[in-house]
Amino acid sequence: MHLEELRSLLTRHARPDWTTAIDGVLISKVDRSDPPEPSMSGTVLAVIAQGSKRLALGDRVYEYGAGQYLVASVDLPVSGQFTRADPEQPALGFGLLLEPPVVAELLLQAGPGDTPRTSGGAPSGIIVSDAPAALLDAVVRLLRLLDEPRDRAVLAPLVTREILWRLITGDQGATVRQLGLADSSLSHVSRAVGWIREHFAEPFRVEDVARMSGMSVSAFYRNFQAVTAMSPIQFQKQIRLQEARLLLATHPGDVTGVGHRVGYDNPSQFSREYRRQFGAPPSKDAVRLRQAVRTSSGVLP
Numbered sequence: 001m002h003l004e005e006l007r008s009l010l011t012r013h014a015r016p017d018w019t020t021a022i023d024g025v026l027i028s029k030v031d032r033s034d035p036p037e038p039s040m041s042g043t044v045l046a047v048i049a050q051g052s053k054r055l056a057l058g059d060r061v062y063e064y065g066a067g068q069y070l071v072a073s074v075d076l077p078v079s080g081q082f083t084r085a086d087p088e089q090p091a092l093g094f095g096l097l098l099e100p101p102v103v104a105e106l107l108l109q110a111g112p113g114d115t116p117r118t119s120g121g122a123p124s125g126i127i128v129s130d131a132p133a134a135l136l137d138a139v140v141r142l143l144r145l146l147d148e149p150r151d152r153a154v155l156a157p158l159v160t161r162e163i164l165w166r167l168i169t170g171d172q173g174a175t176v177r178q179l180g181l182a183d184s185s186l187s188h189v190s191r192a193v194g195w196i197r198e199h200f201a202e203p204f205r206v207e208d209v210a211r212m213s214g215m216s217v218s219a220f221y222r223n224f225q226a227v228t229a230m231s232p233i234q235f236q237k238q239i240r241l242q243e244a245r246l247l248l249a250t251h252p253g254d255v256t257g258v259g260h261r262v263g264y265d266n267p268s269q270f271s272r273e274y275r276r277q278f279g280a281p282p283s284k285d286a287v288r289l290r291q292a293v294r295t296s297s298g299v300l301p
Contacts, residue, residue, distance in 0.1 A: 026095035051091025058229030103180030252286035
């Protein structure tokens, strides 16, 4: 029953840009299975109501379908595609942006023993699980408020908090709880991830980033790998290549310049690693990207 109403609500309120009248709530409606595309995950809860999706993070692959949810607790470079989506049965999904301060507030309000104990090790930055009925019920009630503008401003924050509480106390709650703990291993790794993203074009010493994150080098390596499925250097490479692809969409004739801007001093190395990541050398991929833009809405994604 929850999934049936969820599909109806998602279909009715889907917009081309995925936004809704409720801040932080997204609706996706996709009617074709395109090849995998790289992107950043964001920190988000995603619930699939129809169709299925595959997400790759480093050497890990996550697949989830109708009645399942995914939580990304760190903004990570991923590659994703809807694997079951067509015009007759489009893939339908609900998304909720996760705010660490709200998670922290709920943890502070919880009584002793209300939440399971959180282990010290860092969980994976992405998890997938079956959605319990209570979680789906809360998602449906939040989406119903899209049809009730008078009640939306007051009730939407309350139902959003309920959804977060269902996650915090659910099977995969360890990941969400660490999102709200300032001194958790996940928070330490998130600081490092943020720093590398902001300084992706600069060389760095892992020892320095570990120190900045407040962890020993050995603990930093172990927890960073657990969260991101990559080493810090591999993570930086993913960010560099994704940024290069965005730049090439607008500067297709300046492959060497783009490589230099994202931190590659050696054009051959840039071309080799770009081809390994995206399946074509930068110059050819740039042409394909420009053609894709011309045949779409005319606006770069």
